[in-house]
Amino acid sequence: MSRADDPFETYLLRVLCALMADQSVSRTAIRMNQSQPAISAALKRLREIFGDPLLVRDKNTMVPTPRALAAAAQARAALALIDGLVSSGESFDPATTEQAFTIAMPDYLAPPFLAHVVRAFRTEAPRARLTAMPLGPQFDYELALQDGAVDIVIGNWPSPPEHLHISTLLEDEVVCILAREHPWAAEGALTVERYLQAAHVVPMPYSIDQRGVVESGLNTMRVGRDRRVECPYFSLAPSLLPGTDLIMTTSRHFAQYHAERLDVAIVPSPIPFPAMRFYQLWHSSQHRAAAHVWLRGVLTAASRTLAPPAARLH
Structure with missing residues (x-):
């Protein structure tokens, strides 16, 4: 919503x-399509209203004060209610909307997924804004959905919160990838015993409350793997495999994407892990909002680009 179209003057x-x-200030100016002086003036006015500096400099970064964090949480909740009041009963036209959408997701979906989403935005909603932000151990995604700071969270942990709405994007089998010259890359060479003895590359967890499919499966079996190398991003892990004895366990679509670009091989997992289920989560306050329904449709359509050819026919 542009400032000129804001009937309740919620700009600040x-x-x-x-x-x-x-x-x-500079990133906020870009996000809101405003000049830096305009955002600086707004920050000055906010500081006067709250009697608090709100943002303070710590070395080379700006850090919010406790008062600012508390005020922002209340502001997000208020804006969600106001936006719902304004949009209630209105039709949604992606071709003309200037709405900003935010998706929170790890990078464990192959790049064609987000590429499809971006193409849909540029084709169907050229004036809309899209932010894809990362999930992390310190990010409270449930609160972000509740407050309206995030529209959709994409996850794949086995037990998503029951109070959130959920829609499956993709179900995929678990496979292993390793260097093409690895002696266990031959068919049938990777056994359960070898898997448990192997050195694994494992991306850092993106949630402190949830275990992934692989860790949950190993925990059920009361066994563990040698997490010899841990890296911060899923998309980085496959590039660490060539020339090493490392193994990565992941979904087939993710493995296939990187196997087409790196000197790595895909082999069946010797452990029968449950299928990985990737889904989108949203808060009940957005369930019937026309803009949100459109966004969910875009993500669902994008997920079909990741499905195996046979699955796309159904």
Whole structure:
């Protein structure tokens, strides 16, 4: 919503929320399509209203104060209610909307997924804005959905929160990838015993409350793997395999994407892990909102680009 079209003059609240998310005047100016002097003036006014600096410099970064974090949480909740009031009963036209959408997701889906989403935005909603932000151990995605800071969270942990709405994007089998010259890359060479003895490359967990399919499966069997190399990103892990004895356990679509670009091989997992289920989560307050229904449709369509050819026919 542009400032000129804001009937309740919520501009300062929106600046506050953006500043807390970006922790930068320049990034907030870009996000809100405003000039830096305009955002600086808004920050000055907010500081006067709250009697608090809100953002303070710590070395080379800006850090929000406790008062700012508390105010931003209340502001996000208020904006969600106001936006719902304004949009209630209105039709949604992606071709003309200037709405900003935020998706929180790890990078464990192959790049064609987000590429499809971006193409859909540029084709169907050229004036809309899209932010794809990373999940992390310290990110409270349930609160972010509740407050409206995030529209959709994409996850794949086995037990998603029951109070959130859920829609499956993709179900995929678990496989292993390893260097093409690895002696266990031959068919049938990777046994359960070898798997448990092997050195594994494992991306860092993106949730402190949830275990992934692989860790949950190993825990059920009361066994563990040698997490010899841990890296910060899923998309980085396959590049660490060539020339090493490392193994990565992941979904087939992710493995296939990287096997077409790296000197790695895909082999069946010797352990019968459950299928990986990737899904989108959203809060009940957005369930019937026309813009949100459109966004969910875009993500669902994008997920079909990742499905195996046989699965796309159904």
